[in-house]
Amino acid sequence: MRTKDIDKQHRIKEALIRLILREGMSGASISKIAREAGVSPATIYVYYSSKDEMLADIFQEYAHQSYHYLMGRVRPEMDGAELIDALVRGYFSYSVEHEEVFSFVEQCSRCPTLAPQVSQEECCCEVFDLLHQYQDRGQVRRCSDPNLAALLFSPVRFLAMNQPGPDLDAQLTELVEMLQDLLLL
Amino acid sequence: MRTKDIDKQHRIKEALIRLILREGMSGASISKIAREAGVSPATIYVYYSSKDEMLADIFQEYAHQSYHYLMGRVRPEMDGAELIDALVRGYFSYSVEHEEVFSFVEQCSRCPTLAPQVSQEECCCEVFDLLHQYQDRGQVRRCSDPNLAALLFSPVRFLAMNQPGPDLDAQLTELVEMLQDLLLL
Amino acid sequence: MRTKDIDKQHRIKEALIRLILREGMSGASISKIAREAGVSPATIYVYYSSKDEMLADIFQEYAHQSYHYLMGRVRPEMDGAELIDALVRGYFSYSVEHEEVFSFVEQCSRCPTLAPQVSQEECCCEVFDLLHQYQDRGQVRRCSDPNLAALLFSPVRFLAMNQPGPDLDAQLTELVEMLQDLLLL
Amino acid sequence: MRTKDIDKQHRIKEALIRLILREGMSGASISKIAREAGVSPATIYVYYSSKDEMLADIFQEYAHQSYHYLMGRVRPEMDGAELIDALVRGYFSYSVEHEEVFSFVEQCSRCPTLAPQVSQEECCCEVFDLLHQYQDRGQVRRCSDPNLAALLFSPVRFLAMNQPGPDLDAQLTELVEMLQDLLLL
DNA sequence: CATGAATGAGTATTCATTCAT
DNA sequence: AATGAATGAATACTCATTCAT
Numbered sequence: 193m194r195t196k197d198i199d200k201q202h203r204i205k206e207a208l209i210r211l212i213l214r215e216g217m218s219g220a221s222i223s224k225i226a227r228e229a230g231v232s233p234a235t236i237y238v239y240y241s242s243k244d245e246m247l248a249d250i251f252q253e254y255a256h257q258s259y260h261y262l263m264g265r266v267r268p269e270m271d272g273a274e275l276i277d278a279l280v281r282g283y284f285s286y287s288v289e290h291e292e293v294f295s296f297v298e299q300c301s302r303c304p305t306l307a308p309q310v311s312q313e314e315c316c317c318e319v320f321d322l323l324h325q326y327q328d329r330g331q332v333r334r335c336s337d338p339n340l341a342a343l344l345f346s347p348v349r350f351l352a353m354n355q356p357g358p359d360l361d362a363q364l365t366e367l368v369e370m371l372q373d374l375l376l377l
Numbered sequence: 378m379r380t381k382d383i384d385k386q387h388r389i390k391e392a393l394i395r396l397i398l399r400e401g402m403s404g405a406s407i408s409k410i411a412r413e414a415g416v417s418p419a420t421i422y423v424y425y426s427s428k429d430e431m432l433a434d435i436f437q438e439y440a441h442q443s444y445h446y447l448m449g450r451v452r453p454e455m456d457g458a459e460l461i462d463a464l465v466r467g468y469f470s471y472s473v474e475h476e477e478v479f480s481f482v483e484q485c486s487r488c489p490t491l492a493p494q495v496s497q498e499e500c501c502c503e504v505f506d507l508l509h510q511y512q513d514r515g516q517v518r519r520c521s522d523p524n525l526a527a528l529l530f531s532p533v534r535f536l537a538m539n540q541p542g543p544d545l546d547a548q549l550t551e552l553v554e555m556l557q558d559l560l561l562l
Numbered sequence: 563m564r565t566k567d568i569d570k571q572h573r574i575k576e577a578l579i580r581l582i583l584r585e586g587m588s589g590a591s592i593s594k595i596a597r598e599a600g601v602s603p604a605t606i607y608v609y610y611s612s613k614d615e616m617l618a619d620i621f622q623e624y625a626h627q628s629y630h631y632l633m634g635r636v637r638p639e640m641d642g643a644e645l646i647d648a649l650v651r652g653y654f655s656y657s658v659e660h661e662e663v664f665s666f667v668e669q670c671s672r673c674p675t676l677a678p679q680v681s682q683e684e685c686c687c688e689v690f691d692l693l694h695q696y697q698d699r700g701q702v703r704r705c706s707d708p709n710l711a712a713l714l715f716s717p718v719r720f721l722a723m724n725q726p727g728p729d730l731d732a733q734l735t736e737l738v739e740m741l742q743d744l745l746l747l
Numbered sequence: 748m749r750t751k752d753i754d755k756q757h758r759i760k761e762a763l764i765r766l767i768l769r770e771g772m773s774g775a776s777i778s779k780i781a782r783e784a785g786v787s788p789a790t791i792y793v794y795y796s797s798k799d800e801m802l803a804d805i806f807q808e809y810a811h812q813s814y815h816y817l818m819g820r821v822r823p824e825m826d827g828a829e830l831i832d833a834l835v836r837g838y839f840s841y842s843v844e845h846e847e848v849f850s851f852v853e854q855c856s857r858c859p860t861l862a863p864q865v866s867q868e869e870c871c872c873e874v875f876d877l878l879h880q881y882q883d884r885g886q887v888r889r890c891s892d893p894n895l896a897a898l899l900f901s902p903v904r905f906l907a908m909n910q911p912g913p914d915l916d917a918q919l920t921e922l923v924e925m926l927q928d929l930l931l932l
Numbered sequence: 933c934a935t936g937a938a939t940g941a942g943t944a945t946t947c948a949t950t951c952a953t
Numbered sequence: 954a955a956t957g958a959a960t961g962a963a964t965a966c967t968c969a970t971t972c973a974t
Contacts, residue, residue, distance in 0.1 A: 197933075200933090200934090213489060214489065215489070215490060216402060216488040216489050216490050216491070217401065217402045217403045217488070218402050218403040219490065221967075221968065221969080222968075222969055222970080223967080223968075223969085231934080231935085232934065232935045232936065233935090233936085233969085233970085234934070234935055234936075234937095234970085234971080234972090235933085235934055235935070237969095237970075237971085238933065238934070242969080242970085243968095243969060243970090295487070295489065298487045299484075299487045299488070301538075302480070302483050302484045302487055302538075303401040303402070303484070304398060304399065304400065304401050304480065305400060305401050305404065306401070308540075333555075335551055335555065336544075336547070336548050336551055338535075338536060338539065338542075338548055339532070339536075339548055339551050339552050339555065341535070342531070342532035342533075342535040342536055342552065343528075343532050343552075343555065345535075346527070346531035346532045346534065346535040347524070347527035347528050347531045347532070348527075349531065350523075350526070350527040350530075350531040351523060351524075351527055353486075353487075354523065357523075359521075362521070363521050363523055363524055366520055366521055366524055367524050367527065367528075370518075370520065370524065370528065370559060373559060374555060374558060374559040378951095378952070378953055378955080378956040378957045378958070379951060379952045379953065379956090379957065379958040379959070380952085380953075380957085380958075381957080381958065382958080382959090385958095385959090406942080406943065406944080407943075407944055407945080408942080408943080408944090416959085416960085417959070417960045417961065418944085418945080418960090418961090419945085419946080419947090419959070419960055419961080419962095420958080420959055420960065421945095422944095422945070422946080423957085423958060423959070423960095427944080427945080428943095428944065428945090563934080563935040563936045563937070563972095563973070563974050564935090564936065564937040564938070564972060564973045564974065565936085565937075565973085565974075566936080566937065567937080567938090570937095570938090583859060584859060585859065585860060586772065586857075586858040586859050586860050586861065587771065587772045587773050587858070588772045588773040589860065591963075591964065591965080592964075592965055592966075593963080593964080593965090601938085601939085602938070602939045602940065603939090603940095603965085603966080604938070604939055604940080604941095604966085604967075604968090605937080605938055605939070606966095607965095607966070607967080608936085608937060608938070608939095612965080612966080613965065613966085665857070665859065668857050669854075669857045669858070671908075672850070672853045672854045672857055672908075673771040673772070673854070674768060674769065674770065674771050674850065675770060675771050675774065676771070703925075705921055705925065706914075706917070706918050706921055708905075708906060708909065708912075708918055709902070709906075709918055709921050709922050709925065711905070712901070712902035712903075712905040712906055712922065713898075713902050713922075713925065715905075716897070716901035716902045716904065716905040717894070717897035717898050717901045717902065718897075719901065720893075720896070720897040720900075720901040721893060721894075721897055723856075723857075724893065725863075727893075729891075732891070733891050733893055733894055736890055736891055736894055737894050737897065737898075740888075740890065740894065740898065740929060743929060744925060744928060744929040752954075755954090755955090776946075776947065776948080777947075777948055777949080778946080778947075778948085786955080786956085787955065787956040787957060788948085788949085788956085788957085789949085789950080789951090789955070789956055789957075789958095790954080790955055790956065792948095792949075792950085793954060793955065793956095797948080797949085798947095798948065798949090
């Protein structure tokens with residue numbers, strides 16, 4: 193059965209991510225994952241040859257999901273200000289809507305045994321392509337890609353991580369404005 | 378009665394931090410820590426009542442070391458541009474010179490079972506006091522503290538985390554300039 | 563899927579009981595039990611979810627074995643004197659032949675954390691049913707069940723526990739006679 | 748200070764016995780005992796050279812306390828019936844009033860590594876001396892000492908151990924009457 | 933493909949005991 | 954006499970993985 197298999201592997205992925213959100217990297221054991229996914233521990237080894245490989249695979253798979261999400265929030269007809277607004281608020285929405293994946297990726301990317309296995313810059317190229325177009329059109333300030341990424345996404349990631357205060361919305365608006373000040377020409 | 382060996386506790390702390398840099402949160406087991414510190418596993422329980430408590434204690438202790446480090450790099454006679462330069466480059470230096478602590482804190486602050494136990498904003502107040510002075514004097518743009526922290530420290534943290542490329546220095550200079558553009562009046 | 567090895571569980575039970583006879587409750591550690599049973603410590607947790615549960619389960623299982631043994635030693639055609647003789651001597655034989663189980667049950671039933679988990683009076687009802695018949699027929703003195711059990715079984719248990727002296731046989735005979743005097747009408 | 752020492756040793760004894768009532772033989776570790784007694788673990792080794800020796804010593808010391816208690820409940824002017832009544836009810840009272848010691852002795856005397864170290868029949872000689880006098884005077888039936896002990900004390904011990912039912916008092920009365928029937932001439 | 937049984941090596945923690953003061 | 958520090962060895966239990974079905 194084709195569907196059955198894929199479903200099972202999918203449940204394993206979700207179980208892993210859910211578990212890591214709840215208990216952190218060291219709380220995600222094979223047997224807990226299996227229990228959470230409703231499969232046997234042995235079944236996990238049908239899809240992944242080791243726990244390390246599983247983690248790396250799934251990290252790789254989800255590492256750039258946020259950028260795909262972002263691409264769904266921008267429209268070609270947006271001007272620079274709207275683009276920055278969409279990217280910043282979009283990234284924040286993502287961290288809320290996909291809390292599990294967000295936390296999973298955050299944790300994995302800090303793990304010294306895991307992070308080097310995964311190419312960090314690979315799949316966000318779509319977003320960069322877009323930004324480059326705006327830069328080429330003189331709508332967005334030119335700067336190196338790492339700094340662009342650092343300024344556009346790290347601060348909002350920082351806000352997303354901290355406990356949600358009451359005036360978080362105002363902060364988000366302020367952040368958008370500041371980044372517009374900084375990046376628009 | 379044998380007297381408590383402060384050096385021993387210090388070695389435990391360093392061993393923990395070193396190990397987490399090398400192997401991540403899930404690689405830091407009590408017995409590895411003990412071996413690395415040159416003590417018996419049981420000795421760790423003389424100083425900490427559980428592994429969780431140990432992690433939380435040591436995380437708490439080091440969570441704000443970077444800010445103390447930064448305070449040692451700024452001088453009252455600096456103008457706004459120099460301040461931003463000192464803070465950004467200082468934070469980067471810190472991440473290089475104290476790689477172990479930097480990675481340890483980064484990992485701990487993403488761990489869902491650990492982060493909530495530790496008050497994140499406590500000891501960086503000194504830095505904020507300083508920034509507020511510059512804001513009061515009209516040298517630094519007014520904005521909410523979280524956004525100030527997010528913009529000043531997250532991007533450089535992001536650069537520090539990624540594998541060191543050749544033109545990292547140029548990027549750092551660029552980042553400083555951009556933040557000066559953004560934050561100076 | 564490998565099938566559960568009933569023999570393995572049986573070996574675990576026997577190992578536990580043997581060990582407790584030799585070394586007492588505090589000598590029966592999981593690793594000793596595993597070694598004695600010829601399995602891995604982890605295997606024990608395939609059959610029991612914790613040591614406490616294992617002890618309670620196995621205690622429960624053996625708590626009333628002596629009464630089943632007794633039922634095999636009485637015949638319906640016995641008169642009252644023969645019945646008492648069979649029960650008392652039978653119980654003594656049991657303590658000799660099944661020394662391990664006897665000691666195991668004696669120890670468990672004194673353990674304050676274990677005894678309350680196991681229903682003590684459950685399975686000896688068969689013996690009581692029998693005794694009630696003799697009482698109904700006027701062959702055995704009427705008295706409350708606890709006293710009947712206390713008088714018929716505790717004294718012989720006491721003799722069985724003490725180091726075997728040379729005239730133990732005479733004592734047993736004397737005990738039988740005294741109980742016959744007391745209980746026959 | 749003389750008193751201080753004795754007091755400390757006494758607190759250790761009481762702590763051990765209390766702990767074994769609550770948690771059983773395997774729950775009584777040196778450090779728990781020390782905490783319960785309010786002393787340092789090392790202090791225990793001032794009074795006892797090892798845990799085994801401590802257990803044996805204290806068991807020995809309390810093994811026959813019940814018989815001393817009983818001797819305080821009998822009067823020389825009692826007749827046989829009163830004597831049996833006093834012994835049986837006295838033993839029961841003891842098990843209630845000195846629950847901790849009662850449970851401690853019950854558990855120790857079943858422990859195969861502990862029981863053989865302690866002479867069981869030593870100190871109850873006073874009670875036997877008394878019973879022998881009644882036997883010599885023809886007031887109590889002659890039988891071997893072990894059987895006398897077995898019949899007089901085991902049944903009431905059995906009643907004492909089982910959970911206290913509502914009609915325990917009636918049972919005790921019944922037991923006294925039956926033993927009087929059996930043992931009085 | 934899928935699985936529960938099985939396990940050696942590991943986990944965090946506690947043990948009885950000794951040491952230095 | 955008394956103690957908290959220190960520990961090697963043990964504790965109960967879980968791990969990632971393999972095996973037999």
